[in-house]
Amino acid sequence: MxxxxxxxxxxxxxxxxxxxxxxxxxxxxxxxxxxxxxxxxxxxxxxxxxxxxxxxxxxxxxxxxxxxxxxxxxxxxxxxxxxxxxxxxxxxxxxxxxxxxxxxxxxxxxxxxxxxxxxxxxxxxxxxxxxxxxxxxxxxxxxxxxxxxxxxxxxxxxxxxxSRVRTGGRFDLVGAAGLSVALLCLLLAISKGAAWGWASGWTLGLMGVSLVVLAVWGRWELRTGQPxxxxxxxxxxxxxxxxxxxxxxxxxxxxxxxxxxxxxxxxxxxxxxxxxxxxxxxxxxxxxxxxxxxxxxxxxxxxxxxxxxxxxxxxxxxxxxxxxxxxxxxxxxxxxxxxxxxxxxxxxxxxxxxxxxxxxxxxxxxxxxxxxxxxxxxxxxxxxxxxxxxxxxxxxxxxxxxxxxxxxxxxxxxxxxxxxxxxxxxxxxxFLPAHDPAGAGARPATGATAAEPAES
The missing domain is CATH 1.20.1250.20 (MFS general substrate transporter like domains)
Structure with missing residues (x-):
């Protein structure tokens, strides 16, 4: 596609x-x-x-x-x-x-x-x-x-x-909207920057909005129970x-x-x-x-x-x-x-x-x-x-x-x-953690919710 x-x-x-x-x-x-x-x-x-x-x-x-x-x-x-x-x-x-x-x-x-x-x-x-x-x-x-x-x-x-593996809970509509706005502004500025001019008001404005929304979004995601x-x-x-x-x-x-x-x-x-x-x-x-x-x-x-x-x-x-x-x-x-x-x-x-x-x-x-x-x-x-x-x-x-x-x-x-x-x-x-076989932390589900994997 x-x-x-x-x-x-x-x-x-x-x-x-x-x-x-x-x-x-x-x-x-x-x-x-x-x-x-x-x-x-x-x-x-x-x-x-x-x-x-x-x-x-x-x-x-x-x-x-x-x-x-x-x-x-x-x-x-x-x-x-x-x-x-x-x-x-x-x-x-x-x-x-x-x-x-x-x-x-x-x-x-x-x-x-x-x-x-x-x-x-x-x-x-x-x-x-x-x-x-x-x-x-x-x-x-x-x-x-x-x-x-x-x-x-x-x-x-x-x-x-x-799959029987589900988290359940409530969907984070605020987080989805915030991330969507931030990504749209960022990628629109990147993809259209050459045509608009990298120092143009549209390009700089969209990048600025993206940074501000990302900061607010990050704070929300850290505070909400189901991000x-x-x-x-x-x-x-x-x-x-x-x-x-x-x-x-x-x-x-x-x-x-x-x-x-x-x-x-x-x-x-x-x-x-x-x-x-x-x-x-x-x-x-x-x-x-x-x-x-x-x-x-x-x-x-x-x-x-x-x-x-x-x-x-x-x-x-x-x-x-x-x-x-x-x-x-x-x-x-x-x-x-x-x-x-x-x-x-x-x-x-x-x-x-x-x-x-x-x-x-x-x-x-x-x-x-x-x-x-x-x-x-x-x-x-x-x-x-x-x-x-x-x-x-x-x-x-x-x-x-x-x-x-x-x-x-x-x-x-x-x-x-x-x-x-x-x-x-x-x-x-x-700088990634040393030897971590591909199957670590990736076992297939048995129907129960998997436990949190240990840090590598």
Whole structure:
């Protein structure tokens, strides 16, 4: 769902009969809706049933896809993409169901594969979406998305049991509203800052509102009896450092998605562009998803024998190595394919470790909320990376005919920033508690509420 509109981005203003700035809301709406929905769905899953909230998320996805498929203007597209974004909690909900239902010996590999699927879907979705966009009417993309969402809904209804692990209680409406306002202001400022100006009143004002609301929200969450986000649990060393590493890692992984497609599509007359189609972009980026899937068992094995801390650190090093390769290997399709695959391997390792680290430090009754918050931190890191990379590429340009395009040094700078971010994630992960096997604190439920896990 995140990559399905990428092939349409250059044509969105014409397709939606909107200005270029307004057409970007087709992407921004999904980002904002996902940021709000992820922690809310996680908490509701812990309270009222993870399978139930998983089904709600999938139905929202189907509804959003149908609305977009039936619409022709900007309004229906924004509504549809917002509904699709509200389904963003499916991954943390799925991981949490696994914790409740699977035996300990199967949990590590299952969680690693589910974590890696965050990258697998995006990597494989891009070539499929590019192929369809070049050959059929754009509405077909959303009909395909609706069919996939419908199939997933049927499979969940048929195969996934409802967990008996519930927290009960009352939903924290004030906390949900406060966090939603803070996230909307923050991400809106980040995503629109380049267009509005980073020193503009709108950008600075939204960031200021976000900080004030976050401070008030934090005070409320610490004082209420049933918070949306348990900040005391979130402040535990293992959870806090994992979330910080996740945000930094989310920042690191975005560079490859921004640089490689542009290098592949820029004309060869620039001296560094490869002059290929968007379909080629998909075929270059797609194998990274298969690599993520392939390394998922390795991620689980390392976590089981050496602890997920080691897995996360290894993944960060591999990603950094991939970016450093990209700085010197950028002149042929096979070189970019190699770079994409190496970075994909690192992402697969790290994404398999993060849920294991979170589940090793939170009670089973708070699994969905904790995993959802971890997913949110990655999304914030990715959004920040998009803004930073956009500024770098806008400043480091070269003239090509009548237009300015990002320069080779600009692309290399973004890749270097990605490598540095991955190494920073490695540094943060190094302060995590020592050896903590993936199954620690993550035993499957037996129907009773699990006790609070011991501190690592």
């Amino acid at each position: 995140q990559t399905i509109v990428i092939p349409l981005v250059p044509e969105l203003p014409d397709l939606l009969h909107a200005s270029p700035s307004d057409a970007t809301w087709a992407i921004t709406a999904t980002l904002l809706a996902g940021a709000v929905a992820t922690p809310v769905m996680g908490r509701l899953g812990d309270m009222y049933g993870k399978r139930r909230m998983l089904l709600v998320s999938l139905l929202l996805l189907v509804a959003g896809s149908v609305v977009s498929a039936l619409g022709d203007g900007l309004g229906p597209m924004i509504v549809g993409r917002t509904l699709q974004g509200l389904a963003s909690g499916v991954i943390p909900l799925g991981i949490s169901i696994m914790r409740d239902e699977l035996p300990a010996e199967r949990l590590g590999s299952a969680v690693a594969l589910m974590g890696a699927s965050l990258g697998i879907g995006g990597a494989l979705g891009l070539p499929a979406a590019a192929f369809l966009a070049e050959r059929v009417d754009w509405h077909v993309l959303f009909w395909v998305a609706a069919c996939m969402g419908g199939l997933a809904t049927v499979l969940v209804l048929t195969l996934v049991p409802e 949306l986000v348990d900040l005391r649990t979130t402040a535990r060393r293992q959870v806090l450092l994992t979330n910080i590493a996740s945000a930094v890692f989310g920042f690191a992984m975005f560079a490859v998605s921004l640089v490689l497609p542009q290098v592949i599509q820029l004309p060869t007359a620039t001296g560094y562009g490869l002059g290929s189609s968007l379909l080629t972009v998909g075929l270059v980026m797609g194998p990274s998803g298969l690599v993520m899937m392939a390394v998922a068992p390795l991620s689980a094995r390392i976590s089981r024998t050496r602890g997920p801390k080691t897995t996360l650190m290894t993944g960060a090093v591999v990603v950094a190595a991939g970016y450093l390769l990209g700085i010197v290997l950028m002149s042929a399709i096979w070189e970019l394919l190699l770079v994409s695959a190496v970075i994909g391997a690192g992402i697969g390792l790290a994404y398999g470790a993060m849920p294991a680290l979170i589940m090793g430090a939170v009670p089973v009754t708070g699994t969905a909320a904790a995993n959802s918050f971890n997913t949110l931190t990655r999304a914030i890191g990715t959004s920040a990376a998009s803004a930073v990379a956009g500024v770098v590429l806008a400043q480091m340009t070269t003239r090509f005919g009548p237009i300015e395009v990002p320069s080779l040094n600009g692309f290399r700078t973004v890749l270097a920033i990605g490598a540095g971010s991955a190494l920073l994630a490695f540094l943060v992960a190094s």
